[in-house]
Amino acid sequence: MNILGIESSCDETAAAVYSDGEILSNVIASQTVHERFGGVVPELASRAHHKTIWSTVEQALSEAGTELRHIDYIAVTRGPGLLGSLLVGLSFAKGLSIAHNIPLIGVNHIDAHLYANFIEHEESYPFVGLIVSGGHTRLVHVKEPLKHDVLGETRDDAAGEAFDKIGKLLGLPYPAGPEMDKLAQDGNPGFHDFPRSMMGKGLDFSFSGLKTSVLYYLQEKDEAFIAENRHHICASVSAAITDVLTAKLKRAAEKTGTKQLMLAGGVSANSMLRKKTGILAERSGYKLMIPSLQYCTDNAAMIAITGSIMARKGMVGDLTMKPFARLET
Numbered sequence: 001m002n003i004l005g006i007e008s009s010c011d012e013t014a015a016a017v018y019s020d021g022e023i024l025s026n027v028i029a030s031q032t033v034h035e036r037f038g039g040v041v042p043e044l045a046s047r048a049h050h051k052t053i054w055s056t057v058e059q060a061l062s063e064a065g066t067e068l069r070h071i072d073y074i075a076v077t078r079g080p081g082l083l084g085s086l087l088v089g090l091s092f093a094k095g096l097s098i099a100h101n102i103p104l105i106g107v108n109h110i111d112a113h114l115y116a117n118f119i120e121h122e123e124s125y126p127f128v129g130l131i132v133s134g135g136h137t138r139l140v141h142v143k144e145p146l147k148h149d150v151l152g153e154t155r156d157d158a159a160g161e162a163f164d165k166i167g168k169l170l171g172l173p174y175p176a177g178p179e180m181d182k183l184a185q186d187g188n189p190g191f192h193d194f195p196r197s198m199m200g201k202g203l204d205f206s207f208s209g210l211k212t213s214v215l216y217y218l219q220e221k222d223e224a225f226i227a228e229n230r231h232h233i234c235a236s237v238s239a240a241i242t243d244v245l246t247a248k249l250k251r252a253a254e255k256t257g258t259k260q261l262m263l264a265g266g267v268s269a270n271s272m273l274r275k276k277t278g279i280l281a282e283r284s285g286y287k288l289m290i291p292s293l294q295y296c297t298d299n300a301a302m303i304a305i306t307g308s309i310m311a312r313k314g315m316v317g318d319l320t321m322k323p324f325a326r327l328e329t
């Protein structure tokens with residue numbers, strides 16, 4: 001079974017081909033137009049998707065050594081994300097579906113982050129998944145394919161958003177997460193004790209208090225101090241965020257009694273989080289799945305593999321499919 005995956009929910013235009021357990025191509029066109037605005041500008045994102053989507057899909061097909069006539073399903077992101085951006089991918093996919101008579105599958109982007117793990121790990125259930133991206137932070141208990149209970153969620157900022165907003169306060173370019181991670185590797189995580197919000201309570205998260213606490217901390221320091229200690233501040237902030245994420249993942253594992261844990265989404269690329277959850281898994285005897293770096297942040301390989309699981313379950317869509325901006329369940 002050959003599946004063409006298409007992703008355009010935010011600022012990456014991506015296409016990939018998945019065929020019987022193997023990713024044959026995984027093309028990502030990242031938009032650089034947003035850098036000078038310090039965040040994604042929705043209108044510019046839609047226009048950039050429009051410009052690059054055809055060449056991205058063509059490249060994915062050609063790198064996979066295949067053509068549209070050999071594609072069995074087109075899997076495309078329906079949401080959540082920016083509506084204008086989603087519409088470009090979805091409309092394009094519908095066009096291909098009509099022109100080449102290929103069935104369509106509408107994929108949930110957040111599910112796809114989770115199932116990206118099955119590109120490199122054997123598909124297995126049940127598991128507790130921690131999805132940590134730029135827009136979402138949630139803990140889910142997945143008992144069978146595409147069926148989950150939500151265990152916890154952020155009440156304000158997502159973990160990636162916290163990295164990005166705090167990085168911006170430190171003068172780092174958007175998105176600041178990867179750069180904070182790099183700087184933190186040379187810093188002292190114990191340099192300053194930033195708050196670990198909701199650490200002792202339940203399975204929900206809150207990161208906006210941390211952002212405010214970093215803002216107040218920086219307001220008391222002069223520029224020279226911040227420049228000299230940026231790596232230590234990045235390490236201390238990363239420690240606060242990853243301590244909370246790891247503690248909640250542990251609590252969720254204990255609550256559900258699962259033996260398998262999964263990280264997913266852009267922040268699962270974070271080296272401190274990978275290390276701490278690795279230690280947690282080793283100490284408690286859990287199997288831990290984390291995608292390799294290329295499958296942590298937005299990509300279309302994750303859309304294609306999720307499409308394959310949906311196809312197996314007969315979850316095929318049609319031309320009436322609409323995009324959705326927000327997660328409902």
Ligand code: KG4
Nearest residue numbers: 133134135160175177181266267270297298
């Ligand atoms: O999953 P993703 O690519 O897009 C969304 O669906 O949101 O996640 C993007 C987020 C951004 O906030 C980015 O700063 C963060 O993931 N991120 C990281 C790292 N790599 C990406 N955060 C911390 N450490 C990283 N290494």
Ligand code: ZN
Nearest residue numbers: 113133297298
């Ligand atoms: Zn994402």
